Amino acid sequence: MIKVIDLTKYYGNFAAVRELNFQVERGQIYGFVGPNGAGKTTTLRMLATLLAPTAGEIIIGGIKAQDNPLHTRKLIGYMPDFFGVYNDLKVNEYLEFYGEASGRMLADVRRDIPSLLELVGLAEKSQDYVNNLSRGMKQRLCLARALIHRPEVLLLDEPASGLDPRARVELRNILKELQAMGKTIIISSHILAELSQICTHVGIINNGLLALSAPVSEVLARVEGDAVIIVTVADRQEEARLWLLEQQGIRDVTLANSGSLEVVFSGDRMAQAALLRELATRFTLFEFTPSKGNLEELFMEITEVAMDA
Amino acid sequence: MLKKRINPLLAKELRTRMRNWRTFGMISLYLLALGGFAVLVFLSNFYMFSTGYNSMAQIGRNLFTFLAVAQFLIVIYLVPALAGNAISGEKERQTIDLLTCTQLTPFQIVTGKLTATLSTVVLFIIASLPLYGFVFLLGGVSPLEVLGLFVLILAVALVVGCWSLMFSAFFRRTVAAIIASYALLIFMLGGSTLLFTLLTAITMRTQGTAPFFLIMVINPLTLLGWLFPEFFSDIVNSINSNWFQGGLQIWHLALLVQGVLAALSLRLATRAVNPLLKGKRKG
Numbered sequence: 260m261i262k263v264i265d266l267t268k269y270y271g272n273f274a275a276v277r278e279l280n281f282q283v284e285r286g287q288i289y290g291f292v293g294p295n296g297a298g299k300t301t302t303l304r305m306l307a308t309l310l311a312p313t314a315g316e317i318i319i320g321g322i323k324a325q326d327n328p329l330h331t332r333k334l335i336g337y338m339p340d341f342f343g344v345y346n347d348l349k350v351n352e353y354l355e356f357y358g359e360a361s362g363r364m365l366a367d368v369r370r371d372i373p374s375l376l377e378l379v380g381l382a383e384k385s386q387d388y389v390n391n392l393s394r395g396m397k398q399r400l401c402l403a404r405a406l407i408h409r410p411e412v413l414l415l416d417e418p419a420s421g422l423d424p425r426a427r428v429e430l431r432n433i434l435k436e437l438q439a440m441g442k443t444i445i446i447s448s449h450i451l452a453e454l455s456q457i458c459t460h461v462g463i464i465n466n467g468l469l470a471l472s473a474p475v476s477e478v479l480a481r482v483e484g485d486a487v488i489i490v491t492v493a494d495r496q497e498e499a500r501l502w503l504l505e506q507q508g509i510r511d512v513t514l515a516n517s518g519s520l521e522v523v524f525s526g527d528r529m530a531q532a533a534l535l536r537e538l539a540t541r542f543t544l545f546e547f548t549p550s551k552g553n554l555e556e557l558f559m560e561i562t563e564v565a566m567d568a
Numbered sequence: 569m570l571k572k573r574i575n576p577l578l579a580k581e582l583r584t585r586m587r588n589w590r591t592f593g594m595i596s597l598y599l600l601a602l603g604g605f606a607v608l609v610f611l612s613n614f615y616m617f618s619t620g621y622n623s624m625a626q627i628g629r630n631l632f633t634f635l636a637v638a639q640f641l642i643v644i645y646l647v648p649a650l651a652g653n654a655i656s657g658e659k660e661r662q663t664i665d666l667l668t669c670t671q672l673t674p675f676q677i678v679t680g681k682l683t684a685t686l687s688t689v690v691l692f693i694i695a696s697l698p699l700y701g702f703v704f705l706l707g708g709v710s711p712l713e714v715l716g717l718f719v720l721i722l723a724v725a726l727v728v729g730c731w732s733l734m735f736s737a738f739f740r741r742t743v744a745a746i747i748a749s750y751a752l753l754i755f756m757l758g759g760s761t762l763l764f765t766l767l768t769a770i771t772m773r774t775q776g777t778a779p780f781f782l783i784m785v786i787n788p789l790t791l792l793g794w795l796f797p798e799f800f801s802d803i804v805n806s807i808n809s810n811w812f813q814g815g816l817q818i819w820h821l822a823l824l825v826q827g828v829l830a831a832l833s834l835r836l837a838t839r840a841v842n843p844l845l846k847g848k849r850k851g
Contacts, residue, residue: 309665309843328844332669343663347584359576362671404666 260285260412260443261306266315268301268467275301277467278315283445283460285411288438290454290475291447292558293464299447300340302464303416306445307337319412333362336405340417340447342397346390350381350400353389354407361408368407379403379433395426402433413437415446419453431457451558455479463561470561478557486549488531490520493543502541506534519546577672577680582687591688594646595695602638606699609634628706635699636717636795640724643689644757644788647725648749650688651732653742654681655841660742665843674841678737678834682729689725693718716795723823724788728753730830730837737840760787785822786829793819 266279276298283289293299304310306317308328317324324331345353351372358368376382379399384392392400398418405413415434419427434444434457448454454461455475462472471478492499500520503512508526515521524531535547585591613627655678658664667677700714732749739745760783767780784790797817839845 304665307665307669309668311844325844329671329673332671335669337666337669339662339665341662343661343666345580345584345661345663347587348580352580352583356576356580357666357670359573359579360667360670360672408670 260287260320261289261445262316262318263302263306264316264318266302266305266317267313268298268305268310269313274467276305276312276464279464279467279469281462281469281472283443285443286438286441287460288434288444288446288458290451290458290461291445291464292449292451292454292461293447294449297449297464298467299449299464300416301467303337303414303445303447307335307414308332309337333408334410335412335414336408336410337414338401338405338416338418340420342401344389344397344400346388348389349385350376350387350389350392351385353400354403357404358407363408371407371409375403375406378406378436380429395422395429398422398426398430399433402430406437411441411443413442413444413446415444417447417449419448427453451478463558465561486524486526486531488522488524488534489546489548490522490538490544491518491546492520492538493545495542496520499538499542503538506537508534575672575676575680575683577667577677578683578687581681581684585684585688591691594649595692598642598646598692599695602635602642602696603699605638606631606635606702610702623708624706625708628703628708631706632700632703632709632713633796635696635703637792639693639696639717640721640789640792643692643721643725644728644753646692647685647689647728648732648746648753651681651685651729652736652746652749654685654733655736655837656739656742656745657736659740664841668841668843674838677841678733678837681736682726682733682834685729685733686722686725689722693721713795720791720794724791724826727788727826727830730833734833734837734840737837756786756788760784761789781818782821784818785825787822788826790822791819791826793817793822 261283263279263281266276267274268276279298279302281289291299291302301310305312306319306324308324308331311325319331320334322330322334345356348356351369354372354375355365355368358371359365372385373382376385379402381392381396381399381403384396389397389400398421402415402418405415419430422430434446437444446454446458451461451463455478458475460472460474461478463470490499490503496514496518500512500514503509503520503522508524508530510523510525512523513521524534526534531549535544538544538547609631610627613630617624617627653660655664658667668674672680703709703714704711728749731752732745735748735752736742736745739748764780764783767783771780794817797819
């Protein structure tokens with residue numbers, strides 16, 4: 260569905276994006292992750308035909324985007340990292356305007372608006388002025404706007420930024436529904452852990468270079484291969500430490516000042532479950548927590564390597 | 569059947585402008601100013617009528633001349649305020665990317681904004697119709713002349729609107745776009761007149777045939793020469809009677825030059841709105 264070949268963008272002498280290559284198949288959710296200034300927005304803007312690449316090609320739906328921007332814009336729904344709303348329009352008027360501007364007949368747009376507002380959870384707000392919506396609601400309205408012309412591809416630039424945890428969960432659920440509808444989605448974020456929950460594939464970009472592009476399962480396998488597990492037992496901590504060191508897959512165990520054990524473990528989730536069972540039969544177990552920080556550590560590791568290169 | 573659709577941007581602009589108290593405030597002020605001065609002009613002329621120096625038709629003619637010039641100037645000064653935020657306002661609201669991401673071409677975006685500005689000017693013209701009704705009561709003016717004036721006001725609004733849109737497309741901030749539009753307008757109106765007067769006065773003795781009056785072709789007021797030829801042809805002919813012969817008038821040249829300037833401004837605005845023709849962007 261989307262093919263990016265040697266995509267490069269220079270601003271003067273500064274290379275914002277360098278020879279990016281990746282491919283996204285129909286129905287996939289591709290997470291584009293990288294620190295601030297890595298080139299995520301530049302890449303998404305080039306995909307949205309809002310910025311001309313210095314070199315390279317973008318092919319969306321079999322068409323070279325640079326050669327036919329108007330046709331490409333029919334295929335994509337773009338949601339930037341800011342709201343971009345008209346506060347003096349009502350919710351339904353806002354969607355009607357973008358629907359018509361996207362080439363659809365007003366009657367068709369009006370027919371689609373209720374279901375679209377239902378999808379993004381704004382069904383009750385169709386007659387409200389955009390100005391009166393909360394931040395999370397405006398974010399969801401922007402998503403509805405990106406969908407109003409029934410695009411096959413969605414380009415979402417940090418859609419969860421600034422949202423509270425509840426709104427993030429709601430957004431995640433909407434994206435899963437969209438995936439079920441067959442949409443191809445590229446979503447950017449600077450938080451790898453956030454993307455790993457919804458994406459099928461992940462690309463890590465740093466300093467304009469794509470450091471990694473792989474299925475999420477592969478990325479998680481890398482993380483799971485070197486997890487840190489926090490273990491707290493009621494007593495006999497030293498005995499537990501020595502027992503753990505003898506187990507298969509345990510690389511290191513250190514006793515922290517808090518009395519908990521930090522276990523460096525290389526094994527998949529099944530192996531973690533087996534270890535938990537064994538540990539629970541031998542000791543009074545208070546806590547067994549695989550650290551969630553490992554995705555971030557992997558992200559740091561990859562981006563540091565890319566920076567050194 | 570292929571349905572011809574109204575530019576959705578125009579429809580949206582009209583809807584939001586009509587919801588805004590600013591438009592109605594501007595129309596009210598405009599009518600108060602125009603009507604107030606029209607009453608003063610009428611009263612002073614009526615005094616002359618009562619003393620036998622003026623006919624009713626002459627009062628009507630004087631009132632029409634006053635209304636024409638006043639409305640012309642007011643509209644000229646209003647257009648930069650109406651069009652100056654057209655594109656820069658979209659940039660400030662961060663909606664310009666979303667607009668260019670639709671099926672609207674940069675030309676449709678610019679013309680949609682321009683048409684919305686001209687629609688507001690039409691509203692101003694319609695709002696002033698009762699004043700012209702009063703002129704007709706007095707006589708001395710034909711409906712065709714009034715119609716001609718409205719066409720002229722629209723033409724000049726189009727020209728000034730195109731400059732203002734160009735600045736609005738160039739600048740990120742509305743304030744900068746409006747200041748640039750007014751600066752150019754003041755130069756076109758006052759600067760050209762001043763330059764013409766100074767150059768003519770300086771060189772009159774030595775170079776009596778120099779065509780400095782051509783500077784006036786950039787002045788939108790010159791277009792009034794269509795309705796009031798005596799204003800301009802007398803001045804020009806007194807300097808050099810060889811220039812305008814065979815029916816050619818200075819406002820013909822002004823129309824041509826200002827039309828070309830407007831078209832050029834529209835082209836530059838369209839280019840500035842096209843994201844794929846732009847250079848630097850944040851990354």
